[in-house]
Amino acid sequence: MSRPESGAPTTTPPPTPPGESPAAPLPAAGPGPGAVAVPPSPCxxxxxxxxxxxxxxxxxxxxxxxxxxxxxxxxxxxxxxxxxxxxxxxxxxxxxxxxxxxxxxxxxxxxxxxxxxxxxxxxxxxxxxxxxxxxxxxxxxxxxxxxxxxxxxxxxxxxxxxxxxxxxxxxxxLSGNNNYVELFFSARKLDDKDLFSKSDPFLEIHKLDDDDTFQLVHRSEVIKNNLNPVWAPFTISINSLCSCNYDRLIKDQPGVALWDRGASLGRDVPHADEDLASGPVDGCG
Known part of the structure; x- marks a missing residue:
């Protein structure tokens, strides 16, 4: 029995069924002539x-x-x-x-x-x-x-x-957690910071980072001339809200602050220049 030449590895073919010609040896796996190797996708x-x-x-x-x-x-x-x-x-x-x-x-x-x-x-x-x-x-x-x-x-x-x-x-x-949560907030009997009208409140939510600093994660719309505001519901990812640490969300609670801006806002996000309240707010769901 002859042996294959050195440097030309082959793969043993499967047994030949009765009545059929023997299959040719299968070539070793590898790029063919002129093939271009495709680099792996980066992480x-x-x-x-x-x-x-x-x-x-x-x-x-x-x-x-x-x-x-x-x-x-x-x-x-x-x-x-x-x-x-x-x-x-x-x-x-x-x-x-x-x-x-x-x-x-x-x-x-x-x-x-x-x-x-x-x-x-x-x-x-x-x-x-x-x-x-x-x-x-x-x-x-x-x-x-x-x-x-x-x-x-x-x-x-x-x-x-x-x-x-x-x-x-x-x-x-971001981690692999793609979950979102819907939140809604309201407040009652806020302080009136404006002289000739009622306050124009908006709400900010902050989370406590690992370095014990607070980071802004959401700022609501402004509700003008209202001391009992009800803000529109919004969705926020678990990544943004608590870095996917559910214990942090329960234990530390995102900081919530209410602000007033007396000047005209137009379509722009307001500047927080007066603190109305800080702490729990009604209607978090």
Whole structure:
């Protein structure tokens, strides 16, 4: 019996049924001539980013800046806008409720740029103007994820620092829990903070992080001229509300604060400038 040549491994064929010709030996597994090996897909997770700013420049002559943060990601050497936060009126230390959710590829360098603008009513139709620019900061998504929380100075054109302005980005990797919960809140007999009308309350929910700091997870709509507000129901993910730690939700309870803003709000999210109450509120379901 002859033996196969060295270096040419074969696979033993199955037994030949009666009346059929023997099957040829099967070749060893492996890429054929000219085949291109396909690299494995990179590991992927989703990351939530929350942003806040401190000591922003004041671009408005008669009031404070109305900041908004734009998130851009570098693609093929160009910066492409991904999303932007809400506008917070008249606030130089904004904490934004908008959450950026980004796909995180472990093996890729994902460059991010955060640009802060003062959004005036005149700049909304055509986008922010250059003179509304409050500063920018750049980093990679991997840097934010590895540190979980980073603070960077805001820089103007030509590398000039924007005074003492800073931006803080907090990252949280999402687990496989895709559950959501629906919540609704109401309040009764709130303090009246306005002189010529009733308070205009809105509600904020904060969660206690592992570093014992509170993080904003939701900001409600404003109900104008009402001391007994009933806010619209909303849904929020378990990841955002309690980082999928159900004991944290029961034990620590997300912080709830009620605020009043007396000025006209338009369509923008309000600036929290007066504390009406802090603690339990009715109607959480």
């Amino acid at each position: 992927l997770s989703k990351v939530e980013l929350r942003v806040s700013c401190r000591a922003l420049l004041d671009r408005d002559a008669l009031s404070k800046s109305d900041p908004c943060v734009m998130l851009l990601m570098q693609s093929r050497g160009q910066w492409v806008e991904v999303e932007r936060t809400e506008v917070i009126k008249r606030n130089l230390h904004p904490v934004f409720s908008k959450v950026f959710t980004i796909d995180y590829y472990f093996e890729e360098v994902q460059k991010l740029r955060f640009e802060v603008f003062d959004i005036n009513s005149s700049s909304v139709p055509c986008g922010p103007r250059e003179d509304d620019f409050l500063g920018a900061a750049e980093c990679t998504l991997g840097q934010i994820v590895s540190h979980k929380k980073i603070t960077k100075p805001l820089v103007l054109k030509h590398g000039k620092h924007a005074g003492k302005s800073t931006i803080t980005i907090i990252a949280e990797e």
